[in-house]
Amino acid sequence: MRVLIIGSLAGDLGQAARIAIARGATIEQADDAVAAMARLRADARLDIVLCDVAHDIAALVSALAAERLVVPVVACGTDADAAAAVRAIRAGAREFVPLPPDPDLIATILEAAAGERHTLVARDPAMLAVIRRAEQIATSEASVLIGGESGTGKEVIARHIHRRSRRAGGPFVALNCAAIPDTLLESELFGHEKGAFSGAVARRIGKFEAAAGGTMLLDEVSEMDVRLQAKLLRALQEREIDRLGGSAPVKINVRILATTNRDLTAEVARGAFREDLYFRLNVVAMRMPPLRERPGDIPALAEHFARRYSELNGVPCRPFAAAAMAMLAGHAWRGNVRELENAVHRAVLLADGDQIGPEAIELAAPQGGPAAAHATAAPGRGGEAMAGPPGNGGGNGGRERGRERRRRRRGAGRPAGRGGRARTDPAHAGPHARQPHPRRRHPRHLDPRAA
Numbered sequence: 001m002r003v004l005i006i007g008s009l010a011g012d013l014g015q016a017a018r019i020a021i022a023r024g025a026t027i028e029q030a031d032d033a034v035a036a037m038a039r040l041r042a043d044a045r046l047d048i049v050l051c052d053v054a055h056d057i058a059a060l061v062s063a064l065a066a067e068r069l070v071v072p073v074v075a076c077g078t079d080a081d082a083a084a085a086v087r088a089i090r091a092g093a094r095e096f097v098p099l100p101p102d103p104d105l106i107a108t109i110l111e112a113a114a115g116e117r118h119t120l121v122a123r124d125p126a127m128l129a130v131i132r133r134a135e136q137i138a139t140s141e142a143s144v145l146i147g148g149e150s151g152t153g154k155e156v157i158a159r160h161i162h163r164r165s166r167r168a169g170g171p172f173v174a175l176n177c178a179a180i181p182d183t184l185l186e187s188e189l190f191g192h193e194k195g196a197f198s199g200a201v202a203r204r205i206g207k208f209e210a211a212a213g214g215t216m217l218l219d220e221v222s223e224m225d226v227r228l229q230a231k232l233l234r235a236l237q238e239r240e241i242d243r244l245g246g247s248a249p250v251k252i253n254v255r256i257l258a259t260t261n262r263d264l265t266a267e268v269a270r271g272a273f274r275e276d277l278y279f280r281l282n283v284v285a286m287r288m289p290p291l292r293e294r295p296g297d298i299p300a301l302a303e304h305f306a307r308r309y310s311e312l313n314g315v316p317c318r319p320f321a322a323a324a325m326a327m328l329a330g331h332a333w334r335g336n337v338r339e340l341e342n343a344v345h346r347a348v349l350l351a352d353g354d355q356i357g358p359e360a361i362e363l364a365a366p367q368g369g370p371a372a373a374h375a376t377a378a379p380g381r382g383g384e385a386m387a388g389p390p391g392n393g394g395g396n397g398g399r400e401r402g403r404e405r406r407r408r409r410r411g412a413g414r415p416a417g418r419g420g421r422a423r424t425d426p427a428h429a430g431p432h433a434r435q436p437h438p439r440r441r442h443p444r445h446l447d448p449r450a451a
């Protein structure tokens with residue numbers, strides 16, 4: 001976990017830094033937003049920015065957005081300064097941390113930013129077999145293609161492979177190919193030199209270089225445009241890349257994992273995916289079984305999520321009543337683990353009494369049926385099976401297929417190729433853009449939403 005602190009480390013921020021270091025974080029420091037932007041451009045592996053409210057957070061957040069740098073900004077300021085807290089949140093800060101810092105709050109924020117949502121829970125024999133296979137191949141350098149329906153845990157297993165690999169000490173860098181328009185995807189992958197296209201105000205290294213010595217996950221690789229597939233293939237074959245606008249190739253050292261929730265062989269058959277790239281990626285194939293094929297995982301996952309969301313929301317962790325667990329066990333889970341996660345998160349918030357009872361369990365209606373009276377917008381990333389209009393959610397919930405989305409964009413006459421002007425669209429920040437923290441722990445009077 002790498003933290004960039006903007007401001008002086010002499011006072012309370014220094015204490016926040018020491019707490020973060022004690023939790024295993026690496027700290028970098030910048031005196032101001034300009035220096036911070038330079039660090040962020042140069043290092044795609046910074047996970048979070050802690051910024052003193054004395055700095056112009058609005059300018060920082062818009063500079064990040066303009067350059068499509070996705071990193072959460074957390075504002076820090078004195079506990080008593082409620083107005084500064086409100087300004088910071090309005091300016092786009094993810095959180096406000098009152099100073100002097102509370103160690104638990106720092107830990108929670110770091111955990112959320114690190115995306116430590118990647119615990120792998122498994123009990124069902126079908127899932128245990130998948131994990132055995134993953135661990136068998138983890139130490140090799142082989143590319144792995146991970147298939148499976150949305151929300152089954154493809155990214156979770158990819159991270160597990162990385163953790164068990166010889167590259168575990170190196171970075172794990174994920175790139176969602178569906179969430180980013182083609183022109184931006186190319187520079188995300190390969191990086192660019194200053195002036196390579198309009199908007200390229202400074203050199204920026206791409207994910208291939210950011211992942212040096214580690215693992216790169218190409219999420220939803222089937223959504224990659226055919227022209228870019230050729231460039232990717234070349235990079236994998238030659239083990240080198242060209243930054244956009246660069247004059248000399250750069251050696252790369254990454255292991256590639258890829259996920260798809262389409263049938264890639266069918267994509268190859270219809271000419272939408274290069275066969276040679278398919279064979280490159282599919283050295284080892286893995287398939288994440290849908291939750292309905294591993295019912296033995298449901299109670300363990302439900303209890304795991306109940307613990308997690310109780311803690312994150314500061315509510316007591318209650319056990320499930322038998323009737324509530326029976327509802328979970330009997331549901332169809334078209335959104336798979338993600339849908340279960342959202343249902344349990346909701347249940348944790350709705351429950352009162354000693355247990356999580358059936359009244360706290362709100363499930364989406366069966367497919368084709370009317371929307372459940374209770375179905376509500378999912379609190380986290382919306383599962384596809386949740387009720388509500390498509391494309392409504394943050395993250396990739398209610399997902400709109402990337403390729404269709406892009407086709408529409410092209411149809412709209414958007415210039416293709418390097419010269420295409422980058423648009424900043426929060427909808428394309430992708431699932432790796434961090435989700436808003438479900439709880440603000442700072443006192444209610446500091447919470448602008450409490451107003």
Ligand SMILES: Nc1ncnc2c1ncn2[C@@H]1O[C@H](COP(=O)(O)OP(=O)(O)OP(=O)(O)O)[C@@H](O)[C@H]1O
Pocket residue numbers: 117118119120121122148149150151152153154155156157259261288301304337338341396
């Ligand atoms: N075995 C598991 N144990 C704990 N949490 C899990 C597990 N599998 C999935 N999850 C959780 O479920 C959610 C969805 O998982 P993940 O993002 O890995 O799915 P995915 O298959 O990549 O989905 P998509 O196709 O939509 O990208 C995440 O919040 C993840 O942490």
Ligand SMILES: [Mg+2]
Pocket residue numbers: 154155219259
């Ligand atoms: Mg995924």
